[in-house]
Structure formats: structure tokens, C-alpha cells
Amino acid sequence: MDSQNLFAQAQKVIPGGVNSPVRAFRAVGGTPLFIREAAGATVVDTDGNEYIDYVASWGPMILGHSRPEVVAAIRDAAGRGTSYGAPTASEIGMAERLVAAFPSIEMVRMVSSGTEATMTAIRLARGWTNRDKIVKFAGCYHGHADSLLVKAGSGVATLGIPGSPGVPKALAELTITLPYNDAEQARSLMARHGEGIACIIVEPVAGNMGVVPPRPGFLETLREITQASGALLIFDEVITGFRLAYGGWQTLTGMVPDLTCLGKIVGGGLPVGALGGRREIMEHLAPTGPVYQAGTLSGNPLAMAAGIATLDILRGMPYSKIDRMAAELCAGFLDLFREKGIPVRINRVGSMFTLFFTADEVVDFDSASRCDTGLFARFFRGMLAAGINLAPAQFEAGFVSFAHTDAEIARTVDACARTLKSL
Numbered sequence: 001m002d003s004q005n006l007f008a009q010a011q012k013v014i015p016g017g018v019n020s021p022v023r024a025f026r027a028v029g030g031t032p033l034f035i036r037e038a039a040g041a042t043v044v045d046t047d048g049n050e051y052i053d054y055v056a057s058w059g060p061m062i063l064g065h066s067r068p069e070v071v072a073a074i075r076d077a078a079g080r081g082t083s084y085g086a087p088t089a090s091e092i093g094m095a096e097r098l099v100a101a102f103p104s105i106e107m108v109r110m111v112s113s114g115t116e117a118t119m120t121a122i123r124l125a126r127g128w129t130n131r132d133k134i135v136k137f138a139g140c141y142h143g144h145a146d147s148l149l150v151k152a153g154s155g156v157a158t159l160g161i162p163g164s165p166g167v168p169k170a171l172a173e174l175t176i177t178l179p180y181n182d183a184e185q186a187r188s189l190m191a192r193h194g195e196g197i198a199c200i201i202v203e204p205v206a207g208n209m210g211v212v213p214p215r216p217g218f219l220e221t222l223r224e225i226t227q228a229s230g231a232l233l234i235f236d237e238v239i240t241g242f243r244l245a246y247g248g249w250q251t252l253t254g255m256v257p258d259l260t261c262l263g264k265i266v267g268g269g270l271p272v273g274a275l276g277g278r279r280e281i282m283e284h285l286a287p288t289g290p291v292y293q294a295g296t297l298s299g300n301p302l303a304m305a306a307g308i309a310t311l312d313i314l315r316g317m318p319y320s321k322i323d324r325m326a327a328e329l330c331a332g333f334l335d336l337f338r339e340k341g342i343p344v345r346i347n348r349v350g351s352m353f354t355l356f357f358t359a360d361e362v363v364d365f366d367s368a369s370r371c372d373t374g375l376f377a378r379f380f381r382g383m384l385a386a387g388i389n390l391a392p393a394q395f396e397a398g399f400v401s402f403a404h405t406d407a408e409i410a411r412t413v414d415a416c417a418r419t420l421k422s423l
């Protein structure tokens with residue numbers, strides 16, 4: 001059955017036909033691809049069309065799809081039962097790997113999504129500090145927990161949802177939002193209100209307003225002002241964890257947050273999130289501490305198997321290879337747009353990138369919002385027709401995986417050239 005029929009059918013029984021809003025193609029028009037299967041860097045839709053994939057399930061699939069070792073690990077685990085509601089050795093294996101990869105992490109709690117990881121992190125920060133207010137940055141997305149759905153990026157930005165209906169005003173008022181990359185505003189806020197603030201949560205490299213790297217000194221300032229006021233600094237490395245290095249942004253920079261949230265890649269394509277940090281703070285979680293958090297499927301054996309298999313392959317992988325391929329892809333795009341005379345900006349950090357349809361530098365959510373999203377939509381549809389699967393929204397990242405080949409990168413640049421002819 002083709003995607004169009006499936007989409008019509010899905011809309012009868014699933015709101016918008018999708019189980020996560022950005023999948024619905026609202027920002028770009030047309031029908032979302034219903035995927036039949038995927039292998040390596042290729043996804044195949046139910047109509048049998050093949051696409052070179054840069055969505056990567058929105059980040060997790062850094063080894064490409066259906067990586068044989070990961071599939072085998074899942075099969076093997078499934079044969080021994082899919083969930084026990086009791087501890088397993090594989091959870092220790094996962095925690096030990098995360099502790100080894102992140103100097104700031106001494107203990108780990110596994111959960112089933114990035115949303116749960118960030119939700120737990122802010123509850124823990126509030127419980128640890130006995131303070132209620134939290135600080136986040138406009139355009140950063142930390143999952144869909146109530147307190148974090150304020151000026152959020154990703155689908156919230158794409159769909160133009162201003163605040164977050166359903167989030168009690170009293171709760172939203174406890175979330176203070178600042179512009180990303182503005183160290184001075186953060187400093188002055190903490191100077192005035194620091195004693196009431198439990199934590200600052202930040203994507204160390206923003207990925208959910210499109211890719212926006214941190215300005216030199218921005219994160220360092222956050223570290224300094226949280227330390228001075230007794231608030232916790234939470235790095236949301238759900239995207240950047242194991243994407244930019246074996247470890248996270250903090251591994252590359254030597255920064256030490258109090259808590260780190262992980263997800264996406266650490267689950268190897270299965271539903272996973274993780275929260276880690278200093279022992280004394282982590283032991284404030286139940287059952288050793290008073291801050292409650294739980295999960296029927298937390299540390300699920302299939303998810304641990306997929307995650308561990310993924311991490312063990314990644315440990316030996318040359319990240320410079322995917323960084324180089326992403327750089328070549330972006331350089332190819334830039335040349336073509338320059339030739340065509342359409343102003344664009346490309347932000348790239350390692351293997352994650354966003355092509356912004358704007359003439360101006362993109363450093364925060366305001367500058368990202370000035371993009372020509374109509375032009376992005378036409379570009380997206382052209383690329384899709386040419387066999388390239390990009391994220392169906394301007395405010396998202398593209399991802400190069402270890403399964404991509406130089407030939408696929410070249411074919412993608414070629415598809416861009418054909419798309420631009422008719423743009």
C-alpha cells in the first residue's frame with residue numbers, strides 16, 4: 001500500500017496520523033513517507049522508493065540502519081525474554097560504559113526516553129537544591145515534560161505553538177527562558193535571582209532550532225554562574241552524546257556539568273534515555289534518596305543490548321570520518337547555493353548540520369526564526385523527489401552516519417544541483 005493511502009488510514013485512528021508531530025510533514029506539505037525497511041544509509045518507503053537518509057531516526061542511527069551486530073544483539077536478548085522488571089547484568093554493563101565515557105558521570109539511572117531523562121534531571125535538581133525555578137534557553141528542546149515545553153525548539157517551533165496549552169500557568173512560570181548564546185543575560189539573571197534557581201539546562205550544541213554551536217565562553221559562563229549560586233548545570237546531550245565523539249561535547253571541551261542527560265544513540269535505535277552525574281547528587285534519587293523516579297521498562301534488556309552493541313562498535317570508530325563527510329556535503333551545498341545566488345547559512349558541528357535559508361548568521365532562536373521556511377519547504381520537496389530524505393522542518397539537524405559512503409554524499413550534492421535548477 002502506498003504512503004498516501006496509509007496516511008489517510010492513519011489519520012482516522014492516530015491524531016494527525018503520526019505518533020510524534022514533526023513526522024507529519026506539516027511544515028513542508030505533502031504526505032509523510034511510511035517506511036517499510038531501512039539498511040545502512042538507505043530507507044525504503046512502502047511504495048518501494050529508496051532514499052539516502054539524513055534523518056537517522058532524528059539522531060540515534062549513527063551506525064546506519066540495521067547494523068548486523070546490533071540486530072544480532074537484539075535478537076539474542078529477545079530470545080531470553082523481553083522484560084523482567086528485575087535488575088540484569090546488562091544494566092551494569094551500560095552504566096559502566098557511560099561512567100567510563102563521561103568524566104562528569106559517576107552514577108547512571110536508565111530510563112526509556114530523553115524526555116524522561118530531562119524530566120528526572122530537573123526534578124532531581126529541584127530536590128537537591130530545594131529550589132523551584134529552572135532556566136532554559138529559547139529554541140532548545142528537552143523533551144515534552146511540562147516544565148520544559150516553554151519556548152521549546154523542534155516540533156514546537158516548527159508548528160508555531162507559542163507556549164504550551166495543557167501546561168499549567170503556575171508551572172510554566174517557574175521556567176525562565178533566556179536567549180541561547182547570551183552569556184551576559186544569563187549572568188545578570190543569576191546575579192539577581194540565583195538563590196531561587198535550581199538549575200540551568202542547556203543543549204551544549206543546540207540541535208533543535210537547527211544546529212547552533214555555543215559561542216566561546218557561553219557554556220563556561222553557565223558553569224561559573226551556576227557554581228557561584230548553588231544551582232546545578234545540566235547538559236542535555238541527548239543528541240550530542242556519542243554523536244560528536246565517544247562521549248559528548250563535554251569530552252571534547254573538558255567541561256564538567258553536574259548532571260548529563262543522554263538518549264538517542266545510547267539506545268542503539270531502541271527507546272532509551274539516561275541520566276548521570278556526581279554520586280552524591282545521583283544518590284538523592286530513590287531508593288537511596290527521597291527524589292522519586294521509576295519505570296516498568298527502564299533498563300530494558302533489549303534496549304541495553306542494542307545500546308551496548310552500538311557503543312562497543314562506536315568506541316573504535318574514527319569520528320573524523322563522518323565529520324569530514326558532513327563537511328564535504330555542506331561545502332557541496334554551499335557552492336551550489338552560491339552559484340544559484342540564494343543566500344543560505346550552514347551551521348555544522350561534526351556530523352550534524354543545518355542548512356538555514358537566511359543571509360544572516362544563526363546564533364540563537366531569533367536568528368533561526370528569520371529563515372525563509374517557505375523556501376526551505378520547496379527545497380525539502382525537491383530533495384525528496386530526488387531521493388534524499390532530510391528532516392521535514394527547518395529547525396532540525398541533519399545527520400551523517402558511519403554507513404554513508406563518499407558516493408552517497410556525492411549523489412546527495414548532485415540531487416541538490418538538480419533541485420536548485422527548479423527552485
Ligand SMILES: *Cc1c(COP(=O)(O)O)cnc(C)c1O
Binds near residue numbers: 115143
Ligand atoms: C530528542 C531530544 C530529547 C527528547 O528525547 P525523546 O527520546 O524524544 O523523549 C531531549 N533533548 C534533546 C536535546 C533531544 O534532541
